[in-house]
Amino acid sequence: MKFKRGKSLAVLIAGVVGLSACAAGGSTETAETDDTAQAEINESLTIWHMENTPQRVAAWGAIADEYNSTGPEYPVEFQVQEWDSIYASIAAAAQSGTQPDVLFAIPDFATYVRNLGLGYPVTETVDSLDSAHGLYPASMAAYTEDGDVWAVPLYGMVQVLWYNTQMLEAAGVEAPATWSELLAAAETLTVDGVSGIALPAGKNLASDQVAYSLMLTGGAGNWFTEDGQANFNTAEVVDAIDFYNDLLQFSPADSGNYAWGEPQAALNNGSAAMAIEKGQYLPPWVAESGLEPGDLGCAPIPVKDNGGEAGSIYYSNAAMVLSDDESRRAGASEFFTWLMEPANYSSFLHAEPGLFLPVTGNDAHIEEWRTNETIATYPECVDLMLELSTVGGLFGFVDGQYISRIGDISGQNILAQVIQRAYIEGEAAESAVAWGQQEMEDALR
Amino acid sequence: MKKHLLGFSLVTPVMVIMLVAIGLPLINSVWISFQDQRVIGGESEFVGFETYVRILLDSSFWSALGRSGTWVVVNLIVQTLLAFSAALLLQSKGWWAKSARVWVMLPWVIPTISVTIIWQWMLNSNYGVIHWALGEVGIDLGSPFSDPGVALFSIILVNSWHWFPLATVVIYGALATVPEETLEAARIDGANNRQTFFAVTLPLINPILFALGLVGSLWSFNVLDSIYLITEGGPVEATTTVPVYIYNTAFGAFRSSEAAAASVLTVLVLVTVAMLMVRFARPKEDS
Numbered sequence: 001m002k003f004k005r006g007k008s009l010a011v012l013i014a015g016v017v018g019l020s021a022c023a024a025g026g027s028t029e030t031a032e033t034d035d036t037a038q039a040e041i042n043e044s045l046t047i048w049h050m051e052n053t054p055q056r057v058a059a060w061g062a063i064a065d066e067y068n069s070t071g072p073e074y075p076v077e078f079q080v081q082e083w084d085s086i087y088a089s090i091a092a093a094a095q096s097g098t099q100p101d102v103l104f105a106i107p108d109f110a111t112y113v114r115n116l117g118l119g120y121p122v123t124e125t126v127d128s129l130d131s132a133h134g135l136y137p138a139s140m141a142a143y144t145e146d147g148d149v150w151a152v153p154l155y156g157m158v159q160v161l162w163y164n165t166q167m168l169e170a171a172g173v174e175a176p177a178t179w180s181e182l183l184a185a186a187e188t189l190t191v192d193g194v195s196g197i198a199l200p201a202g203k204n205l206a207s208d209q210v211a212y213s214l215m216l217t218g219g220a221g222n223w224f225t226e227d228g229q230a231n232f233n234t235a236e237v238v239d240a241i242d243f244y245n246d247l248l249q250f251s252p253a254d255s256g257n258y259a260w261g262e263p264q265a266a267l268n269n270g271s272a273a274m275a276i277e278k279g280q281y282l283p284p285w286v287a288e289s290g291l292e293p294g295d296l297g298c299a300p301i302p303v304k305d306n307g308g309e310a311g312s313i314y315y316s317n318a319a320m321v322l323s324d325d326e327s328r329r330a331g332a333s334e335f336f337t338w339l340m341e342p343a344n345y346s347s348f349l350h351a352e353p354g355l356f357l358p359v360t361g362n363d364a365h366i367e368e369w370r371t372n373e374t375i376a377t378y379p380e381c382v383d384l385m386l387e388l389s390t391v392g393g394l395f396g397f398v399d400g401q402y403i404s405r406i407g408d409i410s411g412q413n414i415l416a417q418v419i420q421r422a423y424i425e426g427e428a429a430e431s432a433v434a435w436g437q438q439e440m441e442d443a444l445r
Numbered sequence: 446m447k448k449h450l451l452g453f454s455l456v457t458p459v460m461v462i463m464l465v466a467i468g469l470p471l472i473n474s475v476w477i478s479f480q481d482q483r484v485i486g487g488e489s490e491f492v493g494f495e496t497y498v499r500i501l502l503d504s505s506f507w508s509a510l511g512r513s514g515t516w517v518v519v520n521l522i523v524q525t526l527l528a529f530s531a532a533l534l535l536q537s538k539g540w541w542a543k544s545a546r547v548w549v550m551l552p553w554v555i556p557t558i559s560v561t562i563i564w565q566w567m568l569n570s571n572y573g574v575i576h577w578a579l580g581e582v583g584i585d586l587g588s589p590f591s592d593p594g595v596a597l598f599s600i601i602l603v604n605s606w607h608w609f610p611l612a613t614v615v616i617y618g619a620l621a622t623v624p625e626e627t628l629e630a631a632r633i634d635g636a637n638n639r640q641t642f643f644a645v646t647l648p649l650i651n652p653i654l655f656a657l658g659l660v661g662s663l664w665s666f667n668v669l670d671s672i673y674l675i676t677e678g679g680p681v682e683a684t685t686t687v688p689v690y691i692y693n694t695a696f697g698a699f700r701s702s703e704a705a706a707a708s709v710l711t712v713l714v715l716v717t718v719a720m721l722m723v724r725f726a727r728p729k730e731d732s
Binding site (some may be wrong): 026053085088091092094095112115116117201202204252253254255256257258262265266269272407408411412413416417420421424425432443 | 483484485486487565568569570571572587588589590591592595596671675676677678679680681693694696698699
């Protein structure tokens, strides 16, 4: 027995040693191959973006292939991330020093990334692109602090009021232009099985965005004092929350859990007459509603009757350069310059026609961009979105502000929580807003 | 010692991996919890127990702990009932019982993201098939995920539907270990089905049920994905359990140290509960 055990042990050890040798033998060749592959990977500029729908991934993959075929010093490679996990991913990457060369961002997220100690100013690149193509000031403002620009604007997103023209005509309702008209329209259009309007009121960014568009047109877009302290508890904000809550009474009963998809689905399947959102409503309208393109109406965000002004939430999506290597940063700049050439830029924007808007007033950009079928089908709505792009704003970045901690507020969806307190808990708007003020102060402490 | 050398050498790699993958992050969490770090990896200073005091004084943390307790207990009850029922049905002889052994696993196989989307669609007031079907018979489902009174229980049902097949398989396996001759003897002694189940079957599978309950409870406590994907902790914190609270604190409010302190406190709570369960609820060896 003892002999058998010793023999078994010997066989086991021999086996392990043999396998290790095989592995080692194999690994020499593999290591060389890995080194080459690693060198190739290192030469590529890694670009993280969070536009993860299949058509966007495919379109931008094609853009990368197109650019790489021109033989640049640094080819580019797009890698898809998730919005839900990017805050954790980029923090982990920052800690381990493995951040991507380029990271797509929106303004409040950009402040978070900068607070991680990542990012380099791209002022020269942006100035150069501005000179060549005429970037919208709004697209740069949210990334500009003390004269330094921290991201290259690439595409914009803006919200409008979408409506089903057949429903409005049948009810004898004109497209609303003011808050009171919007509320009256929502009430009139609410009939059995149909909601006058579909609004998000979940604890999410969608609710923040739609509510903020109405806050902007209600003179409640600025939440901060000149020295950057929270100034949320104002009469204008209370009015806006009250108004949003009034509108929600004509929104589907489960709006308290709505985000982006549900209002769009409600509008497209005829169970809601109006919704407020960005240009992603254009491409699926005909297929999902079974109606004609002309049956999808659009209008500017209705303005508060007294003291309101035109506006809409405007997201300038931009690329931050995070690489610590100067030559790679130059490579990124080269890519942006190529990308903004009219033919390339329109292909880039066509990844999501209608949602991704140009950030330049360059006629060549606009002309190329309009060749897309979806864009060409809805010229009036496209014009409206371009017009609103010039007057749009975003919390933390209006009136020349740059609130470097705005990510701490938007990350908690404090505005959405204020809405929920009023809508779901039935709390008075004054009290809900006072709670929001306290939360914002805590967030900024 | 020498005779254990091979055993130790085989276990060592796993121990090293566990130390690196679990031990170091755990130690790091404890260290961060004594700092005042906001964004993960950001600058911070040592503040002692200040962060712990802040968490312990935060009513939201205690509310979240209470909700987690409700979450665990109700999940345990619902899943146990579903799993036991399914396992007993699977023991039947019919062809459908055989086929059910496969399809009863389907909810477990479906990824959580799909489960949450499917249920949100089915219960949506505009196009949800369940909402519509109940409406046809005059029942208004209301807003299962946006009504604070029922949101947590709605997600518990979704979570239970997702996970009960796992418990079903374990219980089904446990039931199969009960010797047929023991059951036969009980029947000969005049015991009916109910008496046989409670007096013979249940005591015999009790150790397995205890292990399942203990592991399942700890597992259930830590569920974040289902809740976060459906409500993100809303409406008005109605579904904010401890994991959601910690996640929102770390990645919503960007207060890493507070999230770490809440995590450490949670570990202490879980360890205490687990020890109490082992001490007082563990089946006797001779049962």
